[in-house]
Amino acid sequence: MTADPAKPDMSATTKDVLAKVQRMIPPLLETFHKGQLGRVAVIGGSKDYTGAPYFSAMASARLGCDMSHIICTPEAGAVIKTYSPNLMVHPLMRQSPTTSDQPSTASSNSKNVELDPERVSAEIIDMLPRLHVLVVGPGLGRDSLMHATVARVIKAARTAGMPVVIDADALQIVQNNPEIVRGYEGAVLTPNVVEFKRLCDALGIKDEAAKGKSETERVETLARALDGVTVVQKGGKDYISNGVTTLADDLVGGRKRSGGQGDTLTGSIATFLGWRKAYLDGLWDVGQNKLDAKEMIGLAAFGGSAITRECSRLAFLKKGRSLQASDLTDEVHVAFMNLFGEVDADAGGSCP
Numbered sequence: 001m002t003a004d005p006a007k008p009d010m011s012a013t014t015k016d017v018l019a020k021v022q023r024m025i026p027p028l029l030e031t032f033h034k035g036q037l038g039r040v041a042v043i044g045g046s047k048d049y050t051g052a053p054y055f056s057a058m059a060s061a062r063l064g065c066d067m068s069h070i071i072c073t074p075e076a077g078a079v080i081k082t083y084s085p086n087l088m089v090h091p092l093m094r095q096s097p098t099t100s101d102q103p104s105t106a107s108s109n110s111k112n113v114e115l116d117p118e119r120v121s122a123e124i125i126d127m128l129p130r131l132h133v134l135v136v137g138p139g140l141g142r143d144s145l146m147h148a149t150v151a152r153v154i155k156a157a158r159t160a161g162m163p164v165v166i167d168a169d170a171l172q173i174v175q176n177n178p179e180i181v182r183g184y185e186g187a188v189l190t191p192n193v194v195e196f197k198r199l200c201d202a203l204g205i206k207d208e209a210a211k212g213k214s215e216t217e218r219v220e221t222l223a224r225a226l227d228g229v230t231v232v233q234k235g236g237k238d239y240i241s242n243g244v245t246t247l248a249d250d251l252v253g254g255r256k257r258s259g260g261q262g263d264t265l266t267g268s269i270a271t272f273l274g275w276r277k278a279y280l281d282g283l284w285d286v287g288q289n290k291l292d293a294k295e296m297i298g299l300a301a302f303g304g305s306a307i308t309r310e311c312s313r314l315a316f317l318k319k320g321r322s323l324q325a326s327d328l329t330d331e332v333h334v335a336f337m338n339l340f341g342e343v344d345a346d347a348g349g350s351c352p
Helices: 012-022 051-063 074-083 105-114 117-130 144-159 168-176 193-202 215-225 261-280 295-322 325-330 332-340
Strands: 039-043 067-071 088-090 133-136 164-166 187-189 230-233 238-241 246-249
Touching: 012 246, 012 295, 012 332, 039 051, 039 117, 039 261, 051 067, 051 074, 051 133, 051 261, 051 295, 051 325, 051 332, 067 117, 074 088, 117 144, 133 144, 133 261, 144 164, 144 168, 164 168, 164 261, 168 193, 187 295, 193 215, 215 230, 215 238, 215 246, 230 295, 238 295, 246 295, 261 295, 261 325, 295 325, 295 332, 325 332
Parallel strands: 039 067, 039 133, 067 088, 133 164, 164 187, 187 230
Antiparallel strands: 230 238, 238 246
8 A cells, every 4th residue: 555645744843753753663674573563452342332442452453563452351352353353352351240240149159259350350460471562441431340450450560561551431540549650651641631631630730721821731730740651632732741751743633533533542652662662672773873761652652643643634534524433543554654654674764
């Protein structure tokens, strides 16, 4: 597939940042083997929500992650497996039973074991050594058992130093217990406008907008309150900050705001974070002027933002008002080519 002839407009600053992001992208060398260029798992997917984890994991795969997993409930897993044979689906999550789901007396003991968040999370935590990056939240819902399970997995990933991208209903876990990510540089939060406000409220900074703070100041304030966590504030522009360094992605996206577009963002960020690990592991010659490991978290978030906004622009050109989240998935490769060009011949490539 060739790149779209209508190249995206971008500021000189955005172009400079993308040139840095491009240095993180691995060339496809014959010396690589399966799994080295990213192993991402999306934790989400429940009885009522199956699309979101699919869109996140598929964006990750289409962008170039080697292995994309989805960890979800059995009900969601049966459905998601029909969407694509390319994703590895693990039905390890459990939801609290409804009244109609209550077990009989004979089976209640075994059911109680299944519904223990310690036991449920243990199986997922056992998978972490096989993964590079977690995405938590797409299709998670607000079930208490799901949240208790995910909280334990996030803590284990943090202990292991594994990057975690947190979105959607998983942000409620952070809202209720900010300490779960506070001070963890490997955490990336991707709130929308409503979720951003809720996080600010939870952290006692609810009056920032009323004080006339700029968008940059607001995202920096939230990131500082979380002591270095990277926050992606989605909007007309995407503002990305860890409280010290702030980047603004001004690429123009499409004008249709359908549900599910944020899932492309989480999956894309996760792939860039997987490539960050490959870069830091020295899997290819990156030259003498190496990128800083901490800086690369923000660059990964910027790369994911840029891919998502360009996917949105391309999809909107084709679909207009009928645009849906799946249309963004179809544009991931063209968006990559428009933003970064061909980088497979060498480790540098050229930015448009």
